[in-house]
Amino acid sequence: MKEILNESGELIELVMPSAEEIETLIREKKYSELKGKIAALEAVDIASVFGEIDESYINIFYRILPKEYAAEVFVETDAELQQKIIQSFTDRELSEVLQDMYLDDTVDVIEEMPANVVKRILKNSSAKDRTLINQLLRYPKDSAGTVMTVEYVRLTKNMTVGEALSHIREVAIDKETIYTCYVTDKNRHLLGIVTARSLMIALPEEKISNLMDENVIFGTTTEDKESVAQKIEKYGFLALPIVDNEGRLVGIVTVDDAIDVLKEETDEDISKMAAITPTETPYLKTSALNLFKARIPWLLLLMISATISGTILGFFESALIPVLVLFVPMLMDTGGNSGSQASVTAIRALSVGEITVRDVFLVLWKEVRVGFLCGVSLGAVALGKVMLIDRLLLGNEAVTIAVGASVALTVFATIFTAKIIGASLPLLAKRLGLDPAVMASPFITTLVDAVSLIIYFFISAGLFGLTI
């Protein structure tokens, strides 16, 4: 569903044709009616309905699309469908679509295709594109090189504004953005940037060298794509130039790709925080088997780790008086929640660049204070709850002052320890080159459970040793 404005500026709802409607129109060969229905839609909307229509209609539907949309819709559909569409293409059709695609998108497609399809794509690309594709494919996983586009506007510093504008007019059709132009020397060393805004305002005879900003913030091909996306976010750029290690401009990353990278990284973080292996397909499109595969290793690992808590409980069961067992679930949960709060805060702060590994002492000092405040307040509440409700109100005679004191002290010590563990493990993971996000709730909970039981035992043993 999409709303648009009609000629007198009223909102009207533009209903996206459903998969069934499209199938019917194709079956009845009402192609021009179908064309009319999709004319006002965006490529990404067409791509989403594409995934829903029956396979046997895909090829006809794809050929009905307005020519200027075809490549864009192709890029937006999922890999499985892309493969089917390619297989239905003649070589000529394939090479036409490839010509209309930006090379970074072609590389994204190639990375998902089986070898025989890759071969056909390369065969139907121009020799120049083939060289560039092969170059792009060689950049390390998750590097800026893998998300950059090589179609940008390059100017020289001796051009006038008028010359630059007519150059842009000539090449614009093939460039992903013309709003930031890059000034390089003959060896492609990046010298500065000029915005389309400044070109549009300037006098035609002005020199580019007078207009360009030489303080260029840039990324490098091997830099983490997340770091490049964060620069674009931080400085509010529309694009960031990417240079190789000799300072030569090799591509740009545009803001829409940066948004995708940030979203993807957030998805990954959130998945890991919930102890799930990240999947790239949307939830409803992921099969139950694949969801199972993404979840079972972590559940299994955590289940086995959690049996340690059982072993500790068994080891201590004989030593503890039975009434103390009643408070185990509450102590375990509270410790786990307290640790999760600290770990998720630290993971997110690391992820958005608010803290680095070097801030470890600042973080610990903060959590020591927060842990103390939380521990004291909840310890007091726990003491009140145990003595007033369990003992007085419910009249459980087994709940002595020593029991209340054990529970309250354990609440305090567990919360305090959980905060320290929760905040330090993500930093430790980062320091060791691991992903901090795996040190989130499930892992912290399992660890803190064992720790809280040990604390509980020693505090109880101490108190009852003294009072009994």
Place this chain on the structure above:
Amino acid sequence: MKEILNESGELIELVMPSAEEIETLIREKKYSELKGKIAALEAVDIASVFGEIDESYINIFYRILPKEYAAEVFVETDAELQQKIIQSFTDRELSEVLQDMYLDDTVDVIEEMPANVVKRILKNSSAKDRTLINQLLRYPKDSAGTVMTVEYVRLTKNMTVGEALSHIREVAIDKETIYTCYVTDKNRHLLGIVTARSLMIALPEEKISNLMDENVIFGTTTEDKESVAQKIEKYGFLALPIVDNEGRLVGIVTVDDAIDVLKEETDEDISKMAAITPTETPYLKTSALNLFKARIPWLLLLMISATISGTILGFFESALIPVLVLFVPMLMDTGGNSGSQASVTAIRALSVGEITVRDVFLVLWKEVRVGFLCGVSLGAVALGKVMLIDRLLLGNEAVTIAVGASVALTVFATIFTAKIIGASLPLLAKRLGLDPAVMASPFITTLVDAVSLIIYFFISAGLFGLTI
């Protein structure tokens, strides 16, 4: 730290002057040296060092800033500092900075200031700005109206490209973006959009009405700002026009503001998933007391809820044979993790728009299958672990086949139930108009703990009733 390229295109590192350095240079009145050091920095970098220098230097430092940066740096500093800077301003200085700011930024500042400062800001704005500010302040919380900018380029459909370009040249300096221009009639009804790209390519005598795209995707002033940001993300726009309920263009939301909105919403979701009240300040700048306040209500609520599990355990303790207690931590943790996986997946899918409340049956059917697969596998592992390790290897005679069966069946039933609960509660919350993110790990864990204990009890009671 920022890297830039020198004239021959080599990477050189541009070191940001530290707070101490800046303080020393100011004390020694070496203003031009300081000016030189900050000349190549971006406003957002200057703003970040701003927060670190001693208060007594702030006013001098701010006046040293290059004039064209002053407003931008001011916008990027935090509210506390902004207030101090404003208080040091003469009326004339204040009105100069206000003139250089975009109105959406002015409104953001106003929202954080005490009444007397707001009064001064309004007094020193032009009459026209004052009217617009008051209008912007009236939009509902979190609506598109609160993040839109009212400085955009407006064209009419009878203009020629040449006329449009000279209009842009005149007004560009005051507009946040000139890359998308908006075509309206005399009553400001939005008729279409024209990109700067198409204007730069077109012939000067061409009519705007021939160039403009009439299929405009837009937002409305009262629409949720997250929904507007998602449209910008989905379609890869640089800006989205915002219309009132009569289809009149009142502002635009730019991609950089959309990124901020998406990041803020993600921060909020992640905080809620970890049972923390979201805070707006970065972690290290949030006081221990404020972190405590953000965390304690949830910890308290969850601790009290968790005592229910203890009560259930106490109620069943007499009925269960002691050895069964050993498996309680493992059952609780596994149930909690299983539920968290499903709930976090559902929350994220809702948040990025992959699923809606109407997909509830698709979601449940998927989780039924995933839950079955996970439950069967982990039940089998649990049975093997209990019988082989606890009974055979560790020789615990109390661990009978009935105990193993109880544990394995409970693992299966708990995982299965936890998946259903975990996936359905976020959808239920959304349906009830609540935020799905609160239905994440901590809440689900507490709930599933109680459920898993009840399941464990009934299964054990059933099995032992039959076998003993």
